Amino acid sequence: MQTPHQTPTQIDHSLQNILQQQHNYQAHALSVDQAQQIIQAFIQPVQESEYVNLLSAFERILAQDIASPIDVPAHDNSAMDGFAFNGESLHTNGDLSLTVVGQALAGHPFLGQVQRGECIRIMTGAVMPNNCDTVVPQELTERMPTENSNSDQIRFSTHRLRAGDNRRLRGEDLSLGKIALSKGKRITPADLGLLASLGLAQIEVKRKVKIAYFSTGDELRSLGESLDAGSVYDSNRYTIYGMLQSLGCEMIDMGVVADDPEQLEQALRRACEQADAIITSGGVSVGTADYTKQIMSKLGEVEFWTLGMRPGRPMAFGKIRSQNHSAYLFGLPGNPVAVMVTFYFFVRQALQTLMGAHTASLISIPAISKKAIRKRKGRTEYQRGIVTKNAEGKLEVCVTGSQGSGILRSMSEANCMIVLPDESSDINAGDMVQIILFEGLI
Template sequence: MNAAGLMPVDQALDYLLSNVSLVDQTEDVDLNSALGRVLAEPVVSVVNVPPYDNSAVDGYVIGNDSVDSKDALELSVSQRIPAGIVPSRLKAGSAARIFTGAEIPEGGLAVVMQEDCEIADHQVVVPAGISAGQNVRKCGQDIRSGEVVLNVGHLLQAQDVGLLASIGVAKVRCFRRLKVAVISTGDELIEPGEAPAPGKIYNSNRYTLVSLLQRLGCEIIDLGIVPDQLDATLDALSSASREADLILSSGGVSVGEEDHVKVAVQQLGALDLWRLAIKPGKPLAYGNVSGTPFLGLPGNPSAVFVTFAIIARPYIEKAQGRRSRESARMKVPVGFSVKKAGIRQEYLRVRLIEKEGQLILDKFPNQSSGVLSSASWADGFAVIPAGKTLEEGDLAEYLSFAGLGI
């Protein structure tokens, strides 16, 4: 704890990640539905890719008697080899017309690009100095049979799905999706599409969290808005604990008289962590409801975005069985100053821009925890450690949203 009784971010993360309950159920997933899923077992190729030596270009394939010649050679064209056709052995002293991706015939050692050849009737003139292996893609140069292509915990991206298709895989064994119950609290909240009313605000947190969870590949149990009443909060949390692997709430974990989530969690389970040295987002809570893990995020929209990205996201990724990863971190000069050292580690919403030929971080002018437009404008966070000040041009750690997967 720091001097203000707040747990530092790194300490809180270490604690949370050491207490993650991993999803252990698995299921077979069709390749067309595999994007964003996490592998539960390694994928081993049973084929070579490519399965045979093939041509990298349209041209003419030549053999041992024609490569490394010091002079241009005039050769007869003995066969035509389009892709998908099994060729005959290359006749000695001849060349074969070949197309990109087509199999190199037995006896073929190199392919000459058609642009480098002269063609007349059934003869082709190939230039001197063609070396063995030129423009030939060797069997297994991409993947070897028996090779582990992707390992346990790998998050499947579009290129991975294509890679799996290239080795003939139609289904993959993946971890079951994490079921996350989302609860929004606050009598002041109304849903988009409803008419504005005095004292009411639109519920942005619900849509931010659902979208972030969708991005992480979770199965979402949306419990909507819960009134600021203890009984209603107890009912919602109890219901969520029976259905979900993780309960994620926004609001209600501060110390106000209408903040009932913290009290309800303590009645139904336990609160193990509360109040972090993070800005925005100090009133963040972690515990369990009848044994189901619970993460209570603050109510302010920017605080929800920051605490999800920094705290909830790595917890959820690990719970889904995803292999741990290092987020892309870089030091970048700031185009602003931080004059007052804070007692909490701050995550400023910033944008990477070019100024006078140098990349710098530009800060959104209003960093209030209630200003969600700062997160929409930005493309990352500038991390300002507790007790740190900055002058313009100083280096700060930059975490891009893309690198965080949000």
């Protein structure tokens, strides 16, 4: 998964340079900002691409810039229903009367000539005829009786109109050769329409990245199995599935792996052979049965494994190798909320980079804390919140209740994340805090 001009050794050396440049870098105690920077600098996008039909391109990542093969629109055309005429007639003050000599519909242009003192009835999107550059909206005109029953006349005030009004110019949306969509763009519904307007039936997109994922723990049971003393149902794989699905990844569900070093090593080797990246949940803390970091070190490198944050303090990142394959590895905590927090604030952007997609930092907005929030200085905390508007139209937020990292209901009920940075301490009611909305994220 290296770039064409970088060998794995060169990438590893580059990573060491990045780590050395980090202020107070310690693999076992990393700040959120440091971890995010290291991951983003380390991840290399996939290089392979494929051509797909337009209807299969939704939410895929463009592999190349799309240059417009045509002018859009292809002709000057009317922006509304009305009457087209030459704007030079507007030099007169007061009312202007014009004789209607024909009409133009979308797809059916007027082929005659429009002389001074004349106009044609024109519909939205219809081609503007020669010698016409202005459209008066239909609702601003009145029909005038004429002695000749074969022709109509209209009259309107010139005070509300200027030459060139209500005309869309050729190439106004896109001119021939202009970049319509850039490499790395995730295709949206609007993009599908734009590409169709250019007449493109196929486009080149990045191949889907392959993500293998599994949960670890002797206490985990799959759905359909009975629960015995001390066991719980594995929810993390379903949460991870949903988060990966929203990114458009190709997923490899490897089930549950027991707390056994040999089984974990075999699972990681199999995953490495099949996937670009691996996501595990559980097994990255300091418990006697937590083997992920140990096996990662054996198969590759562990770049960090503990973060100054809550929830999600035990998180490992690195790369493992198996024969001629390599894969990035994200070892997430076992607690359900911590899985989601670490995914959204670390893994999500990393996978977007791996896909070759444009990436941007999550947008935070200010809100008033309705109640006091306890916060320990020196670590970043992510509290689950419910944001609403008060009577004055200002955003107010409160936590969802108990913020334990095992209480998945706190994520299900929330509509935002309250982000409390390292340097902050206890929050008082009425203080401003930063929030990140779940809309567009989850």
